[in-house]
Amino acid sequence: MSGRISKEFIDELLVRVDIVDLIDSHVPLKKTGANYVARCPFHVEKSPSFSVNRNKQFFHCFGCGASGNAISFLMDFNHLDFVEAVEDLAAFAGLSVRREQATSLVDTSKKEDLSSLYQVLEQVAAFYVEQLRVTPKAIQYLKSRQVKGAIARDFLLGYAPDKWSVLSERFSQKLLIEAGLLVVKEDGQAYDRFRSRIIFPIRDKRSHIVGFGGRVLDDSLPKYLNSPETPVFHKGKEVYGLYELLAKNSKPQRIVIVEGYMDVIALAQYGIYYAVAALGTATSQAHIDLLFRFSSELVFCFDGDRAGREAAWRVMESAFSSLKEGRSCRIMILPTQHDPDSLVREEGVEGFVQRMQSAQALSEYFFDYVTNGLNLSEVEGRSQLISKARPYLERLPEGTFREMMFSRLQDLSGMASLSGADNKFIAQQVSLNKSHQQAFNRLSSVRVAIALLLQHPALAEVVEQKDIDWTGLEFRGIELFKSILGIILDKKSVNTAVLIEHYRDTPEEKIVTSLALLDVYMDEDKIETVFSDALDSLLKQARDASITRLEAKARSHGLDAQEQTALVNMLTMK
Ligand SMILES: [Zn+2]
Numbered sequence: 001m002s003g004r005i006s007k008e009f010i011d012e013l014l015v016r017v018d019i020v021d022l023i024d025s026h027v028p029l030k031k032t033g034a035n036y037v038a039r040c041p042f043h044v045e046k047s048p049s050f051s052v053n054r055n056k057q058f059f060h061c062f063g064c065g066a067s068g069n070a071i072s073f074l075m076d077f078n079h080l081d082f083v084e085a086v087e088d089l090a091a092f093a094g095l096s097v098r099r100e101q102a103t104s105l106v107d108t109s110k111k112e113d114l115s116s117l118y119q120v121l122e123q124v125a126a127f128y129v130e131q132l133r134v135t136p137k138a139i140q141y142l143k144s145r146q147v148k149g150a151i152a153r154d155f156l157l158g159y160a161p162d163k164w165s166v167l168s169e170r171f172s173q174k175l176l177i178e179a180g181l182l183v184v185k186e187d188g189q190a191y192d193r194f195r196s197r198i199i200f201p202i203r204d205k206r207s208h209i210v211g212f213g214g215r216v217l218d219d220s221l222p223k224y225l226n227s228p229e230t231p232v233f234h235k236g237k238e239v240y241g242l243y244e245l246l247a248k249n250s251k252p253q254r255i256v257i258v259e260g261y262m263d264v265i266a267l268a269q270y271g272i273y274y275a276v277a278a279l280g281t282a283t284s285q286a287h288i289d290l291l292f293r294f295s296s297e298l299v300f301c302f303d304g305d306r307a308g309r310e311a312a313w314r315v316m317e318s319a320f321s322s323l324k325e326g327r328s329c330r331i332m333i334l335p336t337q338h339d340p341d342s343l344v345r346e347e348g349v350e351g352f353v354q355r356m357q358s359a360q361a362l363s364e365y366f367f368d369y370v371t372n373g374l375n376l377s378e379v380e381g382r383s384q385l386i387s388k389a390r391p392y393l394e395r396l397p398e399g400t401f402r403e404m405m406f407s408r409l410q411d412l413s414g415m416a417s418l419s420g421a422d423n424k425f426i427a428q429q430v431s432l433n434k435s436h437q438q439a440f441n442r443l444s445s446v447r448v449a450i451a452l453l454l455q456h457p458a459l460a461e462v463v464e465q466k467d468i469d470w471t472g473l474e475f476r477g478i479e480l481f482k483s484i485l486g487i488i489l490d491k492k493s494v495n496t497a498v499l500i501e502h503y504r505d506t507p508e509e510k511i512v513t514s515l516a517l518l519d520v521y522m523d524e525d526k527i528e529t530v531f532s533d534a535l536d537s538l539l540k541q542a543r544d545a546s547i548t549r550l551e552a553k554a555r556s557h558g559l560d561a562q563e564q565t566a567l568v569n570m571l572t573m574k
Helices: 006-015 020-026 070-078 082-093 106-135 134-142 147-153 174-178 242-248 263-271 285-292 306-319 340-357 364-370 379-393 402-414 419-442 444-455 457-466 478-490 496-502 509-517 525-558 560-571
Strands: 030-032 035-037 050-053 059-061 157-159 180-183 190-192 197-203 209-216 224-226 257-258 277-280 297-304 328-333
Touching: 006 496, 020 035, 020 050, 020 059, 020 070, 020 157, 030 197, 050 157, 050 364, 059 263, 059 496, 059 509, 070 082, 070 560, 106 157, 106 174, 106 197, 106 209, 134 197, 134 242, 174 180, 174 190, 197 224, 197 242, 209 263, 242 277, 257 285, 257 340, 263 277, 263 340, 285 297, 285 306, 297 306, 306 328, 306 364, 328 364, 364 379, 364 402, 379 402, 444 478, 444 496, 444 509, 444 525, 457 525, 478 496, 478 509, 478 525, 496 509, 525 560
Parallel strands: 257 277, 257 297, 297 328
Antiparallel strands: 030 035, 035 050, 050 059, 157 197, 180 190, 197 209, 209 224
């Protein structure tokens, strides 16, 4: 299926599905008053602060601030991306996803190109598998590494023969080049990239083969070779072994990240099916975010040599922005002269698992690393520690984990508070809160009007009845109010969840979400009056502001005819 998911379908889906049923099937809910509550699935807590509102079709946690509609819930709970969440929600509602027709010809032809690219990669993989079967020395090599037939099949291991043009004799040269399987010389001649190598096909999450890794049978160099970046292969985003891992277990308790393809294979051999490897690149933040979608515990495994330690530090740098409570990263440094393969062979699965469990938490590793070589009994050492550590800690997302890391730094540096910057930070917060407060007071009728409209879209009718002339009205919040009103009037049926959905990934998302949550305490039968009053007062403020603005302009630059009329209209309305 190609094409974008239609926006109308998403709106319809959010009206059809009941978020209470959806969440209840993942986290059992209890009814209390108008809401349904549970212990929050997104943070650890003893008493329930997670609440689901059937009218708004919205969830919110007072503890950690998590909130959103049914799509957001599935994204967060099941670690899905947007499209996957919509697909799952549609399945839950028993609907099939409607997509827009691909409109331009360019798009369709591009899609076709990719599918023929996937196809040729698939065929080449099958060819390599066949070649393995008829090459005794390759089979011998795998046997020497104790790779069993079943594992070789699971991972589609193959062999690229020691020839320069076996692929172009069989497949389209154009596609092979696009797939990165041929190396093109300056004179235009092309030859096979992979020769005389064990082949490890790399599959994406959706089982497409996107590239290959190849390892020599002897000690010649380079030991490993990878497909280059292609339209379907992005090394910074894919990890080797993830597809195979998810095929065994879609929610692994932990994922261990090793350095090479053979490490992944060797661990699988011993029943450790939850290993993956980065593809000849350093582990990136994108890799880490990807892996955290499937498991909350990542163990990074490194060689005990200098290169291994440096790699560990680089991973830590990438991991920092992804760390928060509920997620754990461990750094496992292997004994020197060992790789995961040799270690699991020597110590067995239990020994290896034991090592993973007792591996240093990233937080400990971090503080060990930054305090290494510093004399913390001296002021110089402690201040060096702060300047070394703080830039990293500042990258941590807001939350308990961040606070704990800062308080650990405070303990180590022996400072009661991290002075300077922190006081500045607190001062900033205070003045921010103050200006928020002022903004709240000043804009309270805007906030009330927007909040009520979001929470009770049927109020759009009240606005319609007022027959408002919006021309010339420029006031903070008016644009947002009009845009929400526009969505409501445009649709047959709409609820808070649908409205929120329209602002996903827009600059207004935050304010819309917080207004949807804003508690405006009142009786059900007062809502209309309060809304109507808030709207009147909002319009009055907007008119006053516009009148002031137009009058000032009249004095300085003069007004054009349109502005004249607007001013007169507004003055007469007053
Ligand atoms: Zn929570």
